[in-house]
Amino acid sequence: METFESLRDAIYAVMNPVSDFIWSYILVYLLLGAGVWFTILTRGMQFRLFGHMARVTVTARGAGEGVSGFQAFATSMAARVGTGNLAGVALALWVGGPGAIFWMWVTALVGFATAFIESTLAQVYKHRNEDGVFRGGPAYYIERCLGWRWLGALFAVFLIIAYGLAFNAAQSNTIAQGMNGAFGIPNWITGLVIVVLAGLVIYGGLKSVARTAEKIVPIMAIAYLLVALYILFVNIAAVPDMLSLIVMSAFGFGPAVGGAAGYAIKAAMENGIKRGLFSNEAGMGSTPNAAAQATVKHPAAQGLVQSFGVFVDTIVICSCTAVVILLSGVYERLLSTSPGESIEGIQLTQDAMVDHLGSFGEIFIALAILFFAFTSILANFSFSAVNIEYLFRRHAKVAVSALKVVILVMVMVGSVSDLTFVWNFADLAMGLMATTNLFAILFMAPIAIGVLKDYERQRREGVHEPVFTPSVLKRPELVDRDVWPDRDA
Numbered sequence: 001m002e003t004f005e006s007l008r009d010a011i012y013a014v015m016n017p018v019s020d021f022i023w024s025y026i027l028v029y030l031l032l033g034a035g036v037w038f039t040i041l042t043r044g045m046q047f048r049l050f051g052h053m054a055r056v057t058v059t060a061r062g063a064g065e066g067v068s069g070f071q072a073f074a075t076s077m078a079a080r081v082g083t084g085n086l087a088g089v090a091l092a093l094w095v096g097g098p099g100a101i102f103w104m105w106v107t108a109l110v111g112f113a114t115a116f117i118e119s120t121l122a123q124v125y126k127h128r129n130e131d132g133v134f135r136g137g138p139a140y141y142i143e144r145c146l147g148w149r150w151l152g153a154l155f156a157v158f159l160i161i162a163y164g165l166a167f168n169a170a171q172s173n174t175i176a177q178g179m180n181g182a183f184g185i186p187n188w189i190t191g192l193v194i195v196v197l198a199g200l201v202i203y204g205g206l207k208s209v210a211r212t213a214e215k216i217v218p219i220m221a222i223a224y225l226l227v228a229l230y231i232l233f234v235n236i237a238a239v240p241d242m243l244s245l246i247v248m249s250a251f252g253f254g255p256a257v258g259g260a261a262g263y264a265i266k267a268a269m270e271n272g273i274k275r276g277l278f279s280n281e282a283g284m285g286s287t288p289n290a291a292a293q294a295t296v297k298h299p300a301a302q303g304l305v306q307s308f309g310v311f312v313d314t315i316v317i318c319s320c321t322a323v324v325i326l327l328s329g330v331y332e333r334l335l336s337t338s339p340g341e342s343i344e345g346i347q348l349t350q351d352a353m354v355d356h357l358g359s360f361g362e363i364f365i366a367l368a369i370l371f372f373a374f375t376s377i378l379a380n381f382s383f384s385a386v387n388i389e390y391l392f393r394r395h396a397k398v399a400v401s402a403l404k405v406v407i408l409v410m411v412m413v414g415s416v417s418d419l420t421f422v423w424n425f426a427d428l429a430m431g432l433m434a435t436t437n438l439f440a441i442l443f444m445a446p447i448a449i450g451v452l453k454d455y456e457r458q459r460r461e462g463v464h465e466p467v468f469t470p471s472v473l474k475r476p477e478l479v480d481r482d483v484w485p486d487r488d489a
Contacts, residue, residue: 015428022431028273031283034438035110038117041449046112046307053308056301067133071210072294073305075379076287078213079163080313081221082171082376084279086369087346089321093331094348096271099249101322103272104279108314111282112307118441119306120448121145122288123299124473127480129389133206134483136292137383138285138437139390144478145444151436155285156387158433160403163286164384166426168407169414171373171380174346176415181350182366191415194374195408202381202404206293209382213375220371221317227364228320231356235327242326274427277434280314284430285437289383298468300455303448321349328352381407447473 039046046053057073067075092100118138125144126136139152139159172194176187201212232239250268281287287306294302325331330351346369353361384407385400392399441448450472458466469486470476476486 015424019424019428019431022435023274023427024270027277027431027434028270030435030438031107031114031273031277032110034283034442035107035114037442038113038445039110041445042113042116042452045116045304045452046109049304050308050311053304053311057305057308067207067210067293067295068214069294069296069302069305071214072290072302073309074213074217075210075293075382076281076290076306077217077221077309077312078209078375079286079290079379079383080279080281080309081217081317082167082372084275085313085317085321085372086349086365087174088275088279089318090325090346090348090352092271092275093322093325094334096268097249098246098322098326099251099265099268100272100275101246101319101326102250103269104276104314104318107273107276108280108282108310108318111276111280111310111314114438114441115280115282115287115310116300116303116307116452117445117448118283118285118288118437119291120299120303120451121441121444122292123294123296123302124447124451124479124484126292126483128483131205131207134293134295135386135389137289137386137390138440139387140292141288141444142440145447146440151440153391155433155436155440156390158429158436159286159289159387160384160391162426162429162433163380164388164403164407165410166429168377168380169410169417170426171376172411172414173417175370175373177346178350178366178369182362187416191412194377194415195412197374198377198381198411199404199408201378202407206382206385209378210293212378216371216375220368220375221312224317224320224368227357228323231327232323234356238327242323245326246322276314276318277430279318280310282310283438283441284434286383286433289386290379292386293382298451298455298458298466300452300466300468303452324356325349325352328355330355377407377411450474 057070089101089104092104096103121141122136122138125141126134127140129135139156142152142155143149172191175194176190179185179190180187201208250272251265277284287309291302291306294305296302325348328351330348334348346365350362350365353365355361357364381404384403388399388403389396451468454468454472455466468484470479470481470484471486473479
């Protein structure tokens, strides 16, 4: 036991400083900087094209034998909408103060453009798989466009560690804790049930994941939104003060600053941006793996759909959690009685919901956790499978079969284990993922901008549904012609 603890402490001694450095001194500035730069390059596409994004998302149906644009959107939302929206927002609020919510919104606003760039690139450089579903994502476009397979492989390894292993264990742990707290169900029983249900879906392949996500995600998102709106309207008189608190705290004027305004701003920014990225995943490189699967006529169409996903995830669903917590009496009571103490994020959200809705609130949060986290497990498998196929091209089927077993084992282990180490390791892997992807798309952004210009030109010419041709690219030979044939060919 002492040997294990010594090994764990040694790993922490290396891992934590590296993770803290990446998040505090690289990603905070790289994410915001890249998002602002992409916003400028796209001429504020998140503002100019917001209505069109919403329309394209709702109408993105029909895929033949593949995955439809809406199914790809639902798969990416299944990964986005998880414990980060419930526990992550609460944790950001507690550690960074109400101002963290403001910086989550800022991260989302600039993240629209980042999500568009990476998802459009995934569409342009995707390839057709023998099962009829396209494959693509950062590992693929890094190798295709930059010629750096080593960097693509490195990204794929980071993603599999974060999504296939750490996040799946964390999601099942959150489900098990929620079921135990609300219904008294032992964690191991919940773990077994999740393993069986997840196994039924993931053994059906990527199409099965997409179909399941398409059915569950819209229902769970709308239900959560309706409950939050009810709480908002019941407490409408307190809303102006709540909004003022969020904005003032973002700039060091919150209730518990104690004169350390600089520290308060830094804490709010770091926690808001970190949890914002963890939630909406813009720039991380995860959602492009889902975006590439969509069967669409123009890459920009799916880029716009995935961009709209950032709005749904952070501006809508994360804000719902913030509203529930800040309009309850739980946050203020904890702030006055337990300042500086560590808390479980999901417990804060659950207590706040009980404060508003009584015992129904506890049951509702437990069910929300179940569906949010379960669909995240399915999407995490989808992303991991795409990347393990990239790493083991000649033995892809064997590698994916092994991945399915490993994921289900991690789901079971996660449901009954303490995951402090897993969460810390996931933070590091996620930071390395995002840094790798952002580095790549900063080089490749002009390609996505050219694709957007072609899409908008066709729309100005009256084309209702623009069609892509590789000839608009400077290097069309890098694109698979069986995926994107020339219209004039």
